[in-house]
Amino acid sequence: MPGVVLVGAQWGDEGKGKATDLLGSRVDYVVKFNGGNNAGHTVVIDDEKYALHLLPSGILSPGVVPVIANGVVVDIEVLFEELDALIARGVDVSRLLVSGSAHIIAPYHRTIDKVTERFLGKRRIGTTGRGIGPAYADKINRVGIRMWDLFDEKILRAKIEGSLDQKNHLLVKVYNRRAITVDETLDELLQYADRLRPMVTDTAVELNKALDTGKNVLFEAGQATMLDIDHGTYPFVTSSSATAGGAVTGSGVGPTRIDSVIGVIKAYTTRVGEGPFPTELFDDKGEFLRKTGGEYGVTTGRARRTGWYDAVIARYATRINGLTDIVLTKLDILTGMEKVPVCVAYDVDGVRYDEMPTDQTAFHHAKPIYEELDGWWEDISKARAFEDLPPKAQAYVRALEEMSGTRISAIGVGPKRDEIIPIHDLIHAR
Ligand code: GDP
Ligand code: IMO
Ligand code: MG
Numbered sequence: 459m460p461g462v463v464l465v466g467a468q469w470g471d472e473g474k475g476k477a478t479d480l481l482g483s484r485v486d487y488v489v490k491f492n493g494g495n496n497a498g499h500t501v502v503i504d505d506e507k508y509a510l511h512l513l514p515s516g517i518l519s520p521g522v523v524p525v526i527a528n529g530v531v532v533d534i535e536v537l538f539e540e541l542d543a544l545i546a547r548g549v550d551v552s553r554l555l556v557s558g559s560a561h562i563i564a565p566y567h568r569t570i571d572k573v574t575e576r577f578l579g580k581r582r583i584g585t586t587g588r589g590i591g592p593a594y595a596d597k598i599n600r601v602g603i604r605m606w607d608l609f610d611e612k613i614l615r616a617k618i619e620g621s622l623d624q625k626n627h628l629l630v631k632v633y634n635r636r637a638i639t640v641d642e643t644l645d646e647l648l649q650y651a652d653r654l655r656p657m658v659t660d661t662a663v664e665l666n667k668a669l670d671t672g673k674n675v676l677f678e679a680g681q682a683t684m685l686d687i688d689h690g691t692y693p694f695v696t697s698s699s700a701t702a703g704g705a706v707t708g709s710g711v712g713p714t715r716i717d718s719v720i721g722v723i724k725a726y727t728t729r730v731g732e733g734p735f736p737t738e739l740f741d742d743k744g745e746f747l748r749k750t751g752g753e754y755g756v757t758t759g760r761a762r763r764t765g766w767y768d769a770v771i772a773r774y775a776t777r778i779n780g781l782t783d784i785v786l787t788k789l790d791i792l793t794g795m796e797k798v799p800v801c802v803a804y805d806v807d808g809v810r811y812d813e814m815p816t817d818q819t820a821f822h823h824a825k826p827i828y829e830e831l832d833g834w835w836e837d838i839s840k841a842r843a844f845e846d847l848p849p850k851a852q853a854y855v856r857a858l859e860e861m862s863g864t865r866i867s868a869i870g871v872g873p874k875r876d877e878i879i880p881i882h883d884l885i886h887a888r
Contacts (some may be wrong), residue, residue: 460717461675466682467721468719469729471786474722478515478678486673487523488516491708492698493680494531496586498756502873509756513540514678525661528559529708531593534650535640536787557661558606566638578867584731594697607660608651618643619749654671662710668744669715683775702779717888721781725789728762730755736824737765737801751791768801771864774814787870793835801826839872
């Protein structure tokens with residue numbers, strides 16, 4: 459012990475990569491348990507910027523064992539591209555472990571992701587186009603391909619045949635695309651088998667052993683609570699379990715092994731892709747947040763939608779994930795405002811909601827009820843203790859803490875590793 463879970467509390471891009479990196483020197487394992495290369499985590503170390511997608515952010519910490527667990531969907535081509543790029547920059551990636559039970563994103567999953575979105579037209583999700591949804595659909599549909607299958611060509615061929623059988627009908631007859639052959643898919647996947655073999659193992663055994671022997675294991679979520687397949691703004695979500703429960707099913711450790719759950723939350727809100735977003739701004743304030751916060755997607759380069767902090771979402775994330783600690787990021791971006799509105803509740807067709815409506819119709823109708831907090835003008839990027847913050851910034855943080863119902867244990871005041879205000883230790887017993 460301890461097992462620590464780290465999740466995004468909003469719609470992603472809260473700064474999970476930076477938060478993981480912060481804990482890097484104190485953990486032995488960093489486990490990615492959901493999603494795939496739809497994620498985009500930026501980590502800044504000594505002015506060097508790293509963008510990670512499929513790999514857990516812990517890969518940058520010397521001595522950490524990075525693990526891609528069973529809940530992840532793996533695009534093998536991307537895996538090696540990312541590994542090679544890190545190797546070229548002198549990062550030691552030799553400890554990486556990949557679960558044999560993780561599912562593979564095959565080339566046809568990417569194709570189907572893109573054509574489905576085009577077909578959906580104005581009902582599209584705005585996916586990253588990486589094949590995530592179709593790969594998870596195959597997993598649930600029991601026609602997926604797992605890492606283990608790469609090492610048995612006969613089984614691999616049979617599974618590709620089974621999977622392509624239906625898909626080619628769909629691709630050719632519905633989407634008007636060319637059929638994909640079993641051989642091209644087989645060749646594409648088999649070319650990586652030898653290089654993958656030494657990394658692939660039963661990672662659940664490894665992680666349980668690590669916890670048994672007192673190692674610190676950090677489970678790092680991709681995406682976030684509001685993009686979770688069960689608890690997010692369905693259908694405008696990703697296809698995996700991005701909440702704390704996903705850490706358990708996605709890695710093969712029991713819930714009793716988890717000691718703390720850290721929610722990473724931005725001091726304002728952003729969203730990429732389609733779907734409802736009650737506090738979204740369409741004015742110069744929204745543009746200010748986008749420009750100052752550098753709110754452009756790490757994976758697709760899309761401009762992120764921006765809006766004020768939403769305390770209803772923070773309370774929801776606290777409840778769904780059982781948060782024990784919050785890391786509040788990007789407080790520095792709010793510097794220089796007269797007033798900072800915070801959404802404290804919603805008005806849904808004349809009815810006040812203090813808690814998240816999970817009914818899609820109600821959430822689409824939700825209008826934010828704002829409380830205006832005082833802003834501050836002082837540069838806070840050099841603050842390293844809570845008391846270093848100007849009183850009005852302190853009051854903003856305290857107000858957010860009270861509204862969310864979880865203690866704020868660290869505050870981000872800049873993208874760099876040391877631009878953080880530690881308040882409570884993030885690694886602790888339950
Ligand atoms: P992730 O997907 O949750 O890992 O987050 P992203 O990396 O997609 O987006 C977060 C962005 O904010 C990155 O560019 C980080 O370098 C940056 N960042 C993280 N924490 C802070 C902070 O406290 N202040 C500022 N200014 N930037 C931050
Ligand atoms: P990180 O880990 C923000 C969004 C997409 C789209 C929806 C479904 O960096 O926080 P998908 O390709 O997953 O089927 O797309 O989810 N999305 C993200 N938004 N940050 C992410 O990851 C995201 N991963 C997926 O924009 O709306
Ligand atoms: Mg991101």
